[in-house]
Amino acid sequence: MSAIVELTHVVKDYPLGKLTVRALHDVSIAIHAGEFTAIAGPSGSGKTTILNMIGCMDVPSEGTVRIDGTVTNTLGDAALTDLRLNRIGFIFQTFNLINVLDVYQNVEFPLLLQGTLSASDRKKRVEEMVEKVGITKQMRQRPNELSGGQRQRVAIARALVTNPAIVLADEPTANLDSATGNAIIELMRELNARDHVTFIFSTHDPKVMSCATRLIKVADGKVQ
Amino acid sequence: MRILSLMAFRNLVQARRRTLLLGSAIGLVTALLVLLLSLSQGIADNLVKSATTLSAGHVVVAGFYKPSPSQAIPMVTGAAKVEEVIRASTPDLDYIISRGRGWGKFVGPGGAVQSGFAGVTLGNEPRFVGSLALATQDEYKEGGKHEILGDASRLAEPGACILFVNQAKRLEVDVGDSITFVTETNDGRTNTIDLTVVAVARDLGMLSSWSVLGNMESLRKVYRLSDDTTGAFWVYLKDIDDAEAAMTTLRVSLAQAGYQLMDHDPNPFFFKFETVGGEDWTGQKLDVTIWRDEVSFLTRILDVFNVVSVFIASVLLVIIAVGIINTMFNIVRERTREIGTMRAVGIQRGAVLGLFLIEATMLGLFGTSMGALSGSLLALLLDALAIPVPNMAMKAIFLSDTLQFAVNPATLALCVGVLTVCTGLAAVWPAVLAARLRPIVALGYTS
Numbered sequence: 001m002s003a004i005v006e007l008t009h010v011v012k013d014y015p016l017g018k019l020t021v022r023a024l025h026d027v028s029i030a031i032h033a034g035e036f037t038a039i040a041g042p043s044g045s046g047k048t049t050i051l052n053m054i055g056c057m058d059v060p061s062e063g064t065v066r067i068d069g070t071v072t073n074t075l076g077d078a079a080l081t082d083l084r085l086n087r088i089g090f091i092f093q094t095f096n097l098i099n100v101l102d103v104y105q106n107v108e109f110p111l112l113l114q115g116t117l118s119a120s121d122r123k124k125r126v127e128e129m130v131e132k133v134g135i136t137k138q139m140r141q142r143p144n145e146l147s148g149g150q151r152q153r154v155a156i157a158r159a160l161v162t163n164p165a166i167v168l169a170d171e172p173t174a175n176l177d178s179a180t181g182n183a184i185i186e187l188m189r190e191l192n193a194r195d196h197v198t199f200i201f202s203t204h205d206p207k208v209m210s211c212a213t214r215l216i217k218v219a220d221g222k223v224q
Numbered sequence: 225m226r227i228l229s230l231m232a233f234r235n236l237v238q239a240r241r242r243t244l245l246l247g248s249a250i251g252l253v254t255a256l257l258v259l260l261l262s263l264s265q266g267i268a269d270n271l272v273k274s275a276t277t278l279s280a281g282h283v284v285v286a287g288f289y290k291p292s293p294s295q296a297i298p299m300v301t302g303a304a305k306v307e308e309v310i311r312a313s314t315p316d317l318d319y320i321i322s323r324g325r326g327w328g329k330f331v332g333p334g335g336a337v338q339s340g341f342a343g344v345t346l347g348n349e350p351r352f353v354g355s356l357a358l359a360t361q362d363e364y365k366e367g368g369k370h371e372i373l374g375d376a377s378r379l380a381e382p383g384a385c386i387l388f389v390n391q392a393k394r395l396e397v398d399v400g401d402s403i404t405f406v407t408e409t410n411d412g413r414t415n416t417i418d419l420t421v422v423a424v425a426r427d428l429g430m431l432s433s434w435s436v437l438g439n440m441e442s443l444r445k446v447y448r449l450s451d452d453t454t455g456a457f458w459v460y461l462k463d464i465d466d467a468e469a470a471m472t473t474l475r476v477s478l479a480q481a482g483y484q485l486m487d488h489d490p491n492p493f494f495f496k497f498e499t500v501g502g503e504d505w506t507g508q509k510l511d512v513t514i515w516r517d518e519v520s521f522l523t524r525i526l527d528v529f530n531v532v533s534v535f536i537a538s539v540l541l542v543i544i545a546v547g548i549i550n551t552m553f554n555i556v557r558e559r560t561r562e563i564g565t566m567r568a569v570g571i572q573r574g575a576v577l578g579l580f581l582i583e584a585t586m587l588g589l590f591g592t593s594m595g596a597l598s599g600s601l602l603a604l605l606l607d608a609l610a611i612p613v614p615n616m617a618m619k620a621i622f623l624s625d626t627l628q629f630a631v632n633p634a635t636l637a638l639c640v641g642v643l644t645v646c647t648g649l650a651a652v653w654p655a656v657l658a659a660r661l662r663p664i665v666a667l668g669y670t671s
Contacts, residue, residue, distance in 0.1 A: 081567065081572050081573075084568060085570025086570070090569065096562075096564075096667075098562060099238075099562075112226075112227045
């Protein structure tokens with residue numbers, strides 16, 4: 001089976017004044033569809049940089065990144081944006097919902113950008129997704145009226161509503177208390193098991209790591 | 225587009241204090257512009273009214289008669305035949321009047337004034353009496369009564385004349401008093417005629433300083449003219465906007481009827497004496513103009529007023545635009561992480577650009593609409609208050625004794641449209657910077 005995510009000899013350098021800082025050293029990773037993968041490591045180890053490469057938010061200085069069969073190194077901004085919209089879902093540590101939109105509209109937002117579904121199909125899809133993550137009652141509330149756990153559920157619904165090939169989550173439980181964090185991880189696992197969504201998340205929490213079916217350890221920009 | 229508009233609207237509502245402040249600033253500029261343009265429209269309306277009452281019809285067929293190459297008399301001979309051609313060939317004709325033209329000195333107890341003498345045949349001008357507003361005695365005479373004396377319809381009486389307030393004041397005369405008109409006749413002799421003031425009319429701006437209305441018979445008598453002569457035919461159309469087209473048609477028809485025509489010169493007849501006097505021809509040439517030509521020296525004042533109004537509004541708009549640019553930069557800074565999130569989720573750069581432009585345009589539309597509404601209401605209020613114009617110079621510019629404002633819906637729509645577009649354009653630079661933000665940079669931004 002071919003990998004849905006493939007990083008081959010990836011190097012990432014960042015300029016820092018006159019210096020160049022190497023964030024990733026010759027990283028090669030292959031992740032297959034349906035995996036529930038944790039990228040673990042201490043702060044500054046390169047977890048987020050790897051997620052940024054996979055999420056088409058950044059391109060490598062050297063090496064190749066292949067997402068769902070597409071090499072991203074040479075794509076322009078519009079093509080990378082299209083790839084993110086159609087193939088990747090994002091869950092952020094700080095939820096990053098759009099404050100002026102309610103729950104329904106936040107979840108609907110990527111579908112409106114895609115513009116492929118009719119209004120009734122869009123409604124059906126959003127309502128299904130909101131129900132899956134358990135926030136149907138909060139559908140017409142704005143993010144500032146929700147708890148942290150509820151906000152992260154909205155973020156998960158938004159990430160999944162387009163049926164992406166991959167969902168990336170950067171420290172999804174870091175801003176939540178442990179009970180809520182566990183519930184969120186449990187929800188992600190459930191979606192992974194039931195709908196075979198590929199989850200890749202970064203964490204440095206051992207409890208969260210233990211939930212992953214595959215663990216990629218990173219330290220000093222290298223995969224160990 | 226719907227979601228972007230909704231987000232833009234809600235962002236404006238969320239930052240309501242900022243929206244109100246910036247919207248008020250935009251509204252103030254709009255209100256000022258609307259007020260100035262309403263004043264300009266008021267002046268323009270007065271100009272049309274006074275021009276088409278005192279100086280011209282919608283189209284004017286006048287002419288010069290030159291008994292010798294160096295002498296030019298503002299007169300149309302064989303008037304009946306000329307009138308026939310005009311009646312037969314003017315499209316959408318309403319009515320025609322003929323006015324005698326003279327120039328000389330009017331002498332009264334208080335002094336003398338140089339002025340034109342407009343010869344009116346009252347029987348041919350059924351609307352004349354209604355077009356003049358008569359002044360009360362206290363408007364031109366110190367200690368006078370607050371009542372209108374005299375009657376404009378008495379202009380039909382032999383030797384009658386109507387003065388305007390400024391002339392009555394300078395000559396120190398009242399209704400019933402006599403004045404003397406002194407002029408040079410067409411054969412170079414000086415002649416005089418005594419006239420009786422039968423009414424005093426309210427000033428119609430600058431034009432009323434230069435025009436005494438008299439009986440046509442008196443004019444013919446003092447200049448020793450035959451009955452088949454007149455100064456000019458004033459042609460009134462059903463729609464004043466057709467004046468230019470009617471003038472063109474009339475020029476062709478008069479030329480075909482065998483009349484010599486002067487080249488079209490968009491100036492009042494009294495500007496043409498020197499030119500015509502210097503030309504080497506004798507006999508008669510007709511001069512066909514429109515009302516705007518006859519008051520072109522005043523429309524230039526109006527043009528300057530409009531330019532100054534737009535300049536003032538433009539300067540204020542530039543100041544507001546700087547404010548909008550600065551505010552939009554702040555908004556982009558505040559929402560950088562949100563831009564990063566939207567970019568990560570899959571919004572294209574063009575949509576980010578659109579979001580900020582929509583937001584600025586909505587703000588502009590809100591501000592300009594409020595401004596246009598308040599400016600219009602203020603203009604209508606000021607018009608209703610009939611604020612007196614303090615001195616002669618300003619009266620000459622405003623063509624009225626009181627400040628008059630006229631709100632034109634098309635001008636309002638233009639103000640709202642142009643200023644809203646300007647507001648949107650002011651946001652282009654910050655919006656472009658927002659659209660060019662890389663998602664990874666925007667997401668990592670900490671305010």
